[in-house]
Amino acid sequence: MVEDGLRRVIGDGASVPDGRVDGLADTDLLELHRQLVLLRTYDERSLVYHRQGRIGTYAIFWNHEAMQAGAVHALEDEDWIFPSYRESAIGLLRGMPASTILSWWRGHPAGWWNPADYNVASICVPIGTHVPHAAGLAWGKKLRGESACALVFFGDGATSEGSFHEGANFAAVMDAPLILFCNNNQWAISTPLEAQTHAEALADKAVGYGMPGVRVDGGDVLAVYEATREAVERARAGSGPTFIEAVSYRAAPHATADDPRAYIDLDRVEEEKRNECVGRYEAYLRRLGVLDDATAEEIKNEALETMRQGITAAEAEPEPDPELVFDNAYVLPPPNLREGWDA
Ligand SMILES: Cc1ncc(C[n+]2csc(CCOP(=O)(O)OP(=O)(O)O)c2C)c(N)n1
Ligand SMILES: [Mg+2]
Numbered sequence: 001m002v003e004d005g006l007r008r009v010i011g012d013g014a015s016v017p018d019g020r021v022d023g024l025a026d027t028d029l030l031e032l033h034r035q036l037v038l039l040r041t042y043d044e045r046s047l048v049y050h051r052q053g054r055i056g057t058y059a060i061f062w063n064h065e066a067m068q069a070g071a072v073h074a075l076e077d078e079d080w081i082f083p084s085y086r087e088s089a090i091g092l093l094r095g096m097p098a099s100t101i102l103s104w105w106r107g108h109p110a111g112w113w114n115p116a117d118y119n120v121a122s123i124c125v126p127i128g129t130h131v132p133h134a135a136g137l138a139w140g141k142k143l144r145g146e147s148a149c150a151l152v153f154f155g156d157g158a159t160s161e162g163s164f165h166e167g168a169n170f171a172a173v174m175d176a177p178l179i180l181f182c183n184n185n186q187w188a189i190s191t192p193l194e195a196q197t198h199a200e201a202l203a204d205k206a207v208g209y210g211m212p213g214v215r216v217d218g219g220d221v222l223a224v225y226e227a228t229r230e231a232v233e234r235a236r237a238g239s240g241p242t243f244i245e246a247v248s249y250r251a252a253p254h255a256t257a258d259d260p261r262a263y264i265d266l267d268r269v270e271e272e273k274r275n276e277c278v279g280r281y282e283a284y285l286r287r288l289g290v291l292d293d294a295t296a297e298e299i300k301n302e303a304l305e306t307m308r309q310g311i312t313a314a315e316a317e318p319e320p321d322p323e324l325v326f327d328n329a330y331v332l333p334p335p336n337l338r339e340g341w342d343a
Pocket of ligand 1: 086125126127128154155156157158159183185187188189254
């Protein structure tokens, strides 16, 4: 189901015509497809690896790929990305090996990357606590006179958190070059959007912070790209932050530990699956004549090979030292911890 009043570029192949985004050549369009397929393949393989006991609990992002690839495509490599667990594989789009992210989900230290190597912050599991971090980093870039900006991903549920408010307000007051990117998948685990907020739209919250709020179809990778590109331009021009609400619908369980049949509208899920974002974009490219069977096959195989190599490399990592769990947890470890350890 496609909600009304959302910004959209991709048509439906019937009554709604396809649009084009200025400045995107066919090679850019194909690159976007490659990124979508890489993310989709990462996600689908991860679910299998979880079922096989090869990674731990995993936050599925099936049908969130357009929001992730579209937003990141509008950034330069110097710009920082602050992911939540829902965007765990976003580093792939910055050249991070799949094995690193798979190691993260295996609870292995090989999954701890240095954020400065990719300008990708650590995956944030506490809801919304990374919004002030992103605001601070963006403000720092401005203070140093650098052109880079930051983009922070969070969910609809995060907009009810104090840290979202603090980060958004701070970024606006400081005119920080920040893009607040809300993946509104309409669920916070089993809490539906209507129990989350009485606001008509999450983007309306932006008014209270004195920043623009825009709503896009989160399943339309080109609409997401275009809206993010405009927000990045504003940020670089010194005009401050933008709030982007990308509207979608969670068509998969919250995570591998969740069974949404207890609460979700299953008909709506089926409808969303039929209109999922990777297939929508693929159909668009085929209508444009930019993608053919052979290229589609090659892109898919390349992604599958990346995943095969990734899981092999992650599983080849030596067993970690269990003491590492405590190494960076305490400046002064409690004496009883040490006693328990030695015993
Ligand atoms: C501060 C905090 N409170 C509660 C949780 C438990 N929790 C994990 S995911 C989640 C739902 C978040 O929903 P949303 O922000 O919409 O993001 P989505 O998972 O839909 O991408 C909650 C409440 C948490 N991780 N952190
Ligand atoms: Mg949500």
